[in-house]
Amino acid sequence: MDVYLIDGTYELFRHYFAVPQTADDSGQEIGAVRGVVGSVLSMIERGATHLGVATDHIVESFRNGLYDGYKTGEGVPPDLMSQFLILEQALASLGVKVWPMVEFEADDALAAAATKAALHDSVSQVIICTPDKDLGQCVRGKKVVQLDRRREITRDEAGVLEKFGVKPESIPDYLAVVGDTADGFPGLPGWGAKAAASVLSVYPHLEDIPEDPSMWPSTIRASRKLSATLRESWADALLFRTLATLRLDVPVFDDLDELRWRGCTPSFEATCARLKSKDLWRRAQKCSILPVAELIS
Helix, strand or coil: EEEEEEEEHHHHHHHHHCCCCCCCCCEEECHHHHHHHHHHHHHCCCCCCCEEEEECCCCCHHHHHCCCCCCCCCCCCCCCCCCCHHHHHHHHHCCEEEEEECCCCCCHHHHHHHHHHCCCCCEEEEEEEEECCHHHCEEEECCCEEHHHHHHCECEEEEEHHHHHCCCCHHHHHHHHHCCCCCCCCCCCCCCCHHHHHCCCCCCCCCHHCCHHCCCCCCCCCHHHHHHHHCCCCHHHHHHHHHHHCCCCCCCCCCCCHHHHCCCCCCCCHHHHHCCCHHHHHHHHHHCCCCCHHHCC
16 A cells, blocks of 8 residues: 655645635635645545645744744734644545644654654555655655655655755755755855765765865865864754754554545535535545545556
């Protein structure tokens, strides 16, 4: 079987800026939720039997306590933030496993679920559905891959190496020195993607990098300056790597069978009414009556 793990936060943002706004009868914006539910349902229609969705129930996490500059919910449109709870409830009524994150982030839940699912011999492949570069660290060979559904790009371990110039295990170290503007930490002065890839492709982790710049790859002309910057900013580098390292101790599921889609719940009809989409209800009902063998064919 294949296991699909979906970044619900990314999907909600993506649909919010891509689909027309629509309000329910109370005036609450629900357009993005309807788009995401339809998108997840389309995966089921195409044969997904095991799937889970992680969301950032609140934007802030334990990382905000580690670094003041870490991303917050500031600047997120209120009518987008207000749809997170609605999305979580809608997906649950569809019968999909949902992980609403508060202390941790959606990325942590995806990482924990991917790692846990990959341990099962019955799992052929784990597909992490998000373009977020953080999740590149979870890719393992061809068993755990990353899928950008919008661009239809799948990256296995070779794909991560091709894109970033480093193996998945070095992604947190890479982001530590390059920075991640989406998450709000700057990286180290002077360290660009090319230099980071050149160094970390030879020395996979920060601790492996020699203090003597003469031992660095000869292709890095500013090795002496970059080496000095790394040593001077060592504490920041370690902190940024901690921020970029996804947590695997997030409670996600006890049994892989929890991710099996068994059809929508009785409340999904009311959900579809609120979302003003009878079509979603009809589609879900059609999927629910198909035998599993037909769903995955």
